[in-house]
Amino acid sequence: MKKTTGFDRSKTRNWHPATQAVRGGTWRSEHGETSEALFLTSGYTYDSAEEVAARFAGEAQGMTYSRLQNPTVAMLEERIALMEGAEACRTQATGMAAMTTALLCQLSAGDHIVAAKAAFGSCRWLIDSLCPRFAIETTVVDGRDNDAWEKAIRPNTKVFFFETPANPTMDIVDMRFVCDLAKAHGITTVVDNAFATSALQRPMDFGADVVAYSATKLMEGQGRVLAGAVCASEQFINDVLLPFQRNTGPNLAPFNAWVVMKGLETLDLRARRQSENALAVGKFVEGRVPRILHPGLGSHPQHNLAMSQMAACGPIFSFILEGREQAMGLLNALELVDISNNIGDSRSLCCHPASTTHYGVSAEARADMGVVEGMLRINIGLEDPRDIIADLDQALTKVGL
Numbered sequence: 287m288k289k290t291t292g293f294d295r296s297k298t299r300n301w302h303p304a305t306q307a308v309r310g311g312t313w314r315s316e317h318g319e320t321s322e323a324l325f326l327t328s329g330y331t332y333d334s335a336e337e338v339a340a341r342f343a344g345e346a347q348g349m350t351y352s353r354l355q356n357p358t359v360a361m362l363e364e365r366i367a368l369m370e371g372a373e374a375c376r377t378q379a380t381g382m383a384a385m386t387t388a389l390l391c392q393l394s395a396g397d398h399i400v401a402a403k404a405a406f407g408s409c410r411w412l413i414d415s416l417c418p419r420f421a422i423e424t425t426v427v428d429g430r431d432n433d434a435w436e437k438a439i440r441p442n443t444k445v446f447f448f449e450t451p452a453n454p455t456m457d458i459v460d461m462r463f464v465c466d467l468a469k470a471h472g473i474t475t476v477v478d479n480a481f482a483t484s485a486l487q488r489p490m491d492f493g494a495d496v497v498a499y500s501a502t503k504l505m506e507g508q509g510r511v512l513a514g515a516v517c518a519s520e521q522f523i524n525d526v527l528l529p530f531q532r533n534t535g536p537n538l539a540p541f542n543a544w545v546v547m548k549g550l551e552t553l554d555l556r557a558r559r560q561s562e563n564a565l566a567v568g569k570f571v572e573g574r575v576p577r578i579l580h581p582g583l584g585s586h587p588q589h590n591l592a593m594s595q596m597a598a599c600g601p602i603f604s605f606i607l608e609g610r611e612q613a614m615g616l617l618n619a620l621e622l623v624d625i626s627n628n629i630g631d632s633r634s635l636c637c638h639p640a641s642t643t644h645y646g647v648s649a650e651a652r653a654d655m656g657v658v659e660g661m662l663r664i665n666i667g668l669e670d671p672r673d674i675i676a677d678l679d680q681a682l683t684k685v686g687l
């Protein structure tokens with residue numbers, strides 16, 4: 287395998303992210319294939335018994351088993367790291383495998399984690415249900431409130447964990463403030479960057495230590511496979527994450543890695559166009575609904591902060607109707623936009639978080655984070671925004687808006 291591009295990091299490190307998305311991390315076999323090869327192999331063979339012993343001892347380079355290394359997976363990991371501006375990355379089977387790995391690899395009984403209360407349902411489950419089972423203390427705070435982060439710190443606080451924008455309330459966390467605060471107290475900041483991706487926002491530029499992804503979403507981009515990723519320093523990946531990942535095995539399959547890699551080639555284009563479309567659709571929806579939560583619109587209370595951290599608003603926003611009946615009525619009236627709880631897809635998709643993505647969160651936590659019965663979350667795709675607007679127009683009319 288020749289690492290014809292991506293290996294000489296002294297040159298390729300300086301490429302801009304859109305270039306990394308197409309070329310970063312590419313290794314080529316002796317065939318010189320243009321498109322990255324798909325290595326569907328669980329194991330490797332060796333020229334001698336001594337050779338395999340040397341590889342296991344770390345004295346010789348080379349792969350040994352696909353739970354530990356795989357060429358296709360390694361290409362994707364190098365590409366994601368280069369796009370993120372991170373020293374290293376490892377991928378997982380799903381976004382939730384990435385979040386679980388990013389947290390559990392570094393937390394032990396007696397440690398304390400502070401998390402933003404507005405979060406994807408399963409992320410809240412990790413905090414509310416999983417961590418306490420292992421005697422990891424937890425505090426949830428309003429992620430928008432800088433003072434709340436500071437007040438929550440205890441002597442045993444090890445990790446800050448948040449999403450920005452958050453799913454589905456679109457709360458924004460002031461990354462510069464919260465990451466600086468964490469650094470001052472020796473706390474590791476883990477940012478779930480699924481809603482923006484490195485194409486729109488790079489949390490490490492604001493001081494984040496670990497960036498974790500559901501790559502299922504905007505990175506993969508076409509709704510085909512599940513995937514996750516964790517980016518961090520080489521020291522964190524090698525000393526903290528890898529011992530956990532290699533022995534517990536949440537690995538991403540090579541085929542899925544290859545699909546995500548193909549998705550990354552168009553991430554920059556998709557993220558920008560979908561953001562443009564989401565802004566156009568958001569401006570239309572704003573005039574028709576009681577309340578909209580859209581980081582790209584001046585009506586979002588944290589619009590300026592959002593735009594100081596993001597290159598564009600991203601494809602997702604939420605809006606609030608009178609109640610569950612009207613929200614469900616709108617979903618049922620849609621003709622082009624699909625009822626679907628996925629996001630980041632090139633298709634426009636709309637869902638009712640209270641009964642889907644956040645169904646597993648307690649009613650109390652749902653109310654506390656602002657996931658109300660009238661809320662709908664929409665992912666704006668690559669369709670012509672005029673068609674998406676026309677569909678929403680007729681559906682809003684049908685429910686009396």
Ligand SMILES: *Cc1c(COP(=O)(O)O)cnc(C)c1O
Pocket residue numbers: 380381382383385406408409449453478480481499500501502503512513514629
């Ligand atoms: C979807 C999502 C996840 C979980 O990712 P999966 O790939 O579905 O496991 C985690 N965090 C956020 C913000 C998400 O949107």
